[in-house]
Amino acid sequence: MFVDRVTLSLLAGKGGNGAVAWRREKYIPKGGPAGGDGGNGGSITLIADPEIHSLENLRNRRIIKAQNGQMGGGNNCKGKNGEDLIIKVPTGTLVKDAATGQILYDLTQKGQSWKICAGGKGGKGNTRFKSSTNQAPLMFTEGTAGESKEVELELKLIADVGFVGMPNAGKSTLISQLAHISVKIAPYPFTTLRPNLGLVVFSDSSRLLIADIPGIIKNAHEDRGLGLAFLRHIERCSILVFVIELSPWEETRDPFEEFCMLRSEIEAYNPSLLEKPFLVALNKIDIEGSDALIGPFRERYSGLLFEISAQNGMGCDALKTTLHDLKAIADSQGQTHSATVDPAAFESECGLAHPLPFLPLID
Ligand SMILES: Nc1nc2c(ncn2[C@@H]2O[C@H](COP(=O)(O)OP(=O)(O)OP(=O)(O)O)[C@@H](O)[C@H]2O)c(=O)[nH]1
Ligand SMILES: [Mg+2]
Structure with missing residues (x-):
């Protein structure tokens, strides 16, 4: 337990x-x-x-x-x-x-x-x-x-990267794909009831510790679902990955709206978590029709997007490499926990735009 x-x-x-x-x-x-x-x-x-x-x-x-x-x-x-x-x-x-x-x-x-x-x-x-x-x-x-x-x-777990997403988005599938660990994965919400930790060891011997936490739903700050208490385990992470499910299993589904909801739930818990560098992993790209839902993300977050299939590994190497580079920057700056990556270094070393300038675009 x-x-x-x-x-x-x-x-x-x-x-x-x-x-x-x-x-x-x-x-x-x-x-x-x-x-x-x-x-x-x-x-x-x-x-x-x-x-x-x-x-x-x-x-x-x-x-x-x-x-x-x-x-x-x-x-x-x-x-x-x-x-x-x-x-x-x-x-x-x-x-x-x-x-x-x-x-x-x-x-x-x-x-x-x-x-x-x-x-x-x-x-x-x-x-x-x-x-x-x-x-x-x-x-x-x-x-x-x-x-x-x-x-x-x-x-408060100490990990480099924290996965955040709605239930069933594929967070546990992704941690098992990246860190080669075996965790519970199932096609129903709230499969994960406690955080999972996975360690990725790169060829240059650097290490990346990932935390996968239980899914977050709308109004979690009012204790819906499992509430927000598990967010304490990503408070010390230096990078967040929003894992968003793209599959159109419901016609009215809007993954971008879900992404905004996740951010506002996180804000309700601790607004400073939104200042952390983040990436967006759009998952289940293997499912037909899922690419039709990418548009709003491309408009706003093109540099931070990773279209992946956690299940078959598609796009996961690129995500892993970027996480490696971000971790190297965080390490070089002597960051311990919860500190954010310097925007200039983030941009020049990773070729990615720092997420902060994008924040005002979220309605
Ligand atoms: N087709 C497809 N299915 C996926 C992919 N990734 C995960 N799934 C499936 O989605 C379901 C949920 O995956 P999980 O990894 O348990 O999702 P989770 O985000 O950890 O869910 P919670 O623990 O409930 O928050 C499982 O049936 C997975 O097999 C993917 O890339 N493609
Ligand atoms: Mg899970």
Whole structure:
């Protein structure tokens, strides 16, 4: 099951108290203090693990506590430290304060870790308080409490390219064609219920990670269909591909209108997503009569159009090559997530017009 949001109460371990004890050995009267320090409480650390793709393993663990430190012992023995707790989360996990929604940390790199709750410090035993004027101190200190936090973990996948389209447009067919992965494909809407990730490795060893998300329908911003929540997984992509089905299965179908609808749904979720460079993949070109529906796209987006058949691979190589080039530009500009490609570089290196100047043409 794909889980991309969980709320957790985290509590690091309390430090153990210092001990009050005395040295009791034969022939050593008044041996003096021998109370050891308490052990430190265990901390809680989050670590980004690229092998994990969902927060599912944390779904039922509402409260997570690290071990307390043990109390100090006699003979100046220090109490045992509480064990640290390491929680593995997917790369791309955002940590937010559950009450305010404020972002506390963003784990975007594999292996990146963050000590989210530090364990309490162990208290001091009475040995520590021995002085020339106080040879038999009764003092000790208590261990301090461990840090606690109420957090929401939100996964935003980290991919280079995000596929957006209506249900049944062929997004999953396209990701399987480009990245040679096997995903569920079927001739009915909402086949994809969780994002799919596919990796394309090019001959120059560069890599392109693609995210295919569930289909979006009209009024998804009012929670129609699967809503817009899955759009969070394309927020960090540097390139979007609108996958539009061309086939005329209904006489009144207007793919261009569907394209505009998709953009306005995306705008309702987060307008800055529309500033990302995008390409338009007109799919199912193999179906008879589909080319009659290309006109409005050609008028406005000629440089960004790819007429493809995700099913038989037609036009897919050209799309793949352009994605490779766009990714290279994004990399050369040191873009991490959500940054947009510089329009001038986009145009000169890819021979494509940057999508931004076209935006006003959308009614
Ligand atoms: N003829 C033809 N059929 C296609 C093409 N691409 C996809 N299909 C078919 O269209 C149907 C839907 O394809 P999917 O890849 O599951 O579509 P999707 O966009 O992922 O759909 P959701 O997951 O529901 O959003 C399947 O029956 C595919 O076989 C194509 O290029 N040509
Ligand atoms: Mg799908």
